Amino acid sequence: MSVKRRSGTPAPVFAALGDESRLRLLARLGSGEPMSISRLTAGSGMTRQGVTKHLRVLAHAGLVRGRRRGKESLWQLERQRLEAARRSLDLISRQWDESLNKLKLFVESDRSD
Amino acid sequence: MSVKRRSGTPAPVFAALGDESRLRLLARLGSGEPMSISRLTAGSGMTRQGVTKHLRVLAHAGLVRGRRRGKESLWQLERQRLEAARRSLDLISRQWDESLNKLKLFVESDRSD
DNA sequence: TTGTCAGGCAACCAGAAGGTTGCGCTTGCA
């Protein structure tokens, strides 16, 4: 395993996604090629350091990855985490469905008319 | 529309999901019947007020709904938000895929060998 | 009517989070 993460809980990923600025960064990164911090900063309405902080949060959640090329550092999306998060939502939703179904069946069989 | 929400951004929903305590509450609520605050508090390791606060956050994100019955207030999941959140993730992921594909096609057609 | 159970409201607190500024270090180019 290359990245140090306890894969047990999806909360950190959701927390990382729970900020407008970060979602905007993800959207910009989603448009294709890796981008440098300066480029991400331009038109973002905040400081380069602000962008850097957000990128680190995203990276710590495994949603993004950065590498250094020359004097600039290029960042790109890391897709697997998004899918993992989606699977978590699926799980919760499905668990809920099953419980509801069981409950419904139980209630209906209980009427016994 | 019954709930006051700007449906533009999914960030609040993700932010609501980005906390372990709240995920645990969702999991317990996902196991079927609506539950009262006292019942949710039991075994949660925090105060009733803490639980109440989290429930309010979840409710504000549209993930949960509470109604009063007699002297207790019953809470249950609200599934549509979960699906909406999942769709948001789908969207980001798909947008990314498309961009990557375009880029790949472009690069490959550029080689022209 | 009185006691108790379930909640709501408000104040408070410590720590985390979003964001900025200042400074110093490399990389690359003229």
Added chain:
DNA sequence: TGCAAGCGCAACCTTCTGGTTGCCTGACAA
């Protein structure tokens, strides 16, 4: 060799957040 671009680090500030405690209100059973 010198200078500017791009970045990292650290300190700082303000606001938000997770959680608690204290007190008061409403529902209901005896």
